[in-house]
Amino acid sequence: MRLMRSELTRFPLVKTLLKNRWPQLLVWFVMLAGFLFAILSGFFGTPVGNRNFGIVFVWIAWWAVLILVAVPFFGRGWCAVCPIPLPGEWLQRGAIMDPPGKKPRWFNLRWPNRLRNIWLQNLTFTLVALFSSVILTTPKVTAIVLSAMLFLAIGMSIVFERRTFCRYLCPVGGFIGLYAQAAPMELRVKDKQTCLACKDKPCYNGSPAGYGCPWDVFPGGLMKNTYCGLCMECLRTCPYDNIAINTRPFSADLAKPSTRMDEAFKAFIMLGAAMIYAGVFLGPWGGLKLAAYSVGSLAWFGYTAAFLAFTFGLLPALFLGAVWIGKALTKTTLALKKAFTAFATALVPLGLMFWVAFSLSFVLTNAAYILSSLSDPFGWGWNLFGTAAITWQPYLTPLLLPLQTLVLVGGLLWTGRTAQKAGLEVKISPVPVIVFSTVTTIAMLGLLL
């Protein structure tokens, strides 16, 4: 039975909590403190990754919450509380709370039109992915990456308007946006006619009640979750109480296939990276791990070439072949490029479930480090909560294989239905795409089981 949409903001408590700046500010302060602490522990703590707060809390605790809970259920919910853009945004606005009377004098430039897509995010994610063996395991490198993101966000807030870093550069924001389409939560306007009749568009331009959309989105035109950061500014500025936070069926946005190649390639990058990570980090192949870790070596260049060839070459090529066969089966005149981008939408649930399956294994086997690093965040011999000496052991490993199987097979079913809906939209048989998804699922099963 289909779950119907239900407006959460109709409950006064929910609406007050979301409209009021204080609850969000309190969460921001906690997140910012944790973020800065992770950077500090990375720079000054032990170089042993699994004993360092920065590594353990960013790549195990935060990652677990992000990929297993936040993204699948709340979409861009993480972006609503992410600390990275805050210092820059406060500088840009000249205020932390309500808009000040006059604007601070920064450059306030528009982001170039040619870069108004997620290709740069595809690039930044790929770069992080290629160096991930080092970033994930070396506290100082994690601290450098986190600091770079923070300072880049500050710099971009000074030069450009709104949250340009989040929207166009953040390596995490790109895939959160992609997978947010599958989440059972959305921000939408209640009545589009009200937005059309609204003269000043305070949701986009700002007003004394709040800031214009930091994500450069006009809420009246929102069709999918990808680019809405759930910052709640429009909820504060709309004079007609026309903004709603709704629950909805999973993958509601995927009913209308994407037409964008940058989004299609984001899906391939994520799908390919999940498969490669499953092999590198969870597989028994030591040579592969060392190749991924030995940055600058011949083996690393080989790994890089294989990574790029797989995610940007082999996977898209096989998928293109599947789409071409589907097109040939149905004898449609639709351009292959359009069919390709439309069917790539079906890879959103598949990729998301690949990441969930990978992360289950990664997180359950490494979660024991969370308690020990909480007591001794710098690895200096502290024992703040009496948990520093907890012996490492993996959790729930007997459940791991059934859970991963359930997740991957469920992902395939979800992808199959999404491909069928895309097929109906573009009038092309989705069968070859479903077969492609089945083969990649079996490959992922082979890597994980």
Add this chain to the structure above:
Amino acid sequence: MSKKQWFFGFLVVLAGAVIVFAPLLVRAVPPTRRTFRVEASQFAYLPAVLQVNPGDLVTIELVSMDVVHGLYLDGYGVSVTADPGQTAHLTFTADRSGSFRFRCNVTCGALHPFMIGKLQVGPNLWLWRAIALTALAMLAILILHPSLPKAQAS
């Protein structure tokens, strides 16, 4: 969904349950004593994949080639630690079938959390069951929701 689709859905779930839970006939091999010399070095085991039969008495001679390494076997909960240049022994009966990861349980360097090997006890039946489930899922999608757009196909 129509009654027919509900019925077919029920059949698919039933078939899925059979795939997951049905006992499979596996050629029984008399248990023997198996000894493996496993060299541990940053960040790999050699050999990384060990194959035994259910019931085998397995001894792993863990030899550390560089720093202190450990070996923790998922599912069995047994472990052993070897000092550099030394050999440590771990003996257990492989009384649980399936695929089990073994991992280094002594911090040994940057990639320590990813130093992983695999013990295969009997055939990897769960993988075959999972592949069969995947194939069933694909068939279910295609049969429950015939996909070829009629307007174009005709």
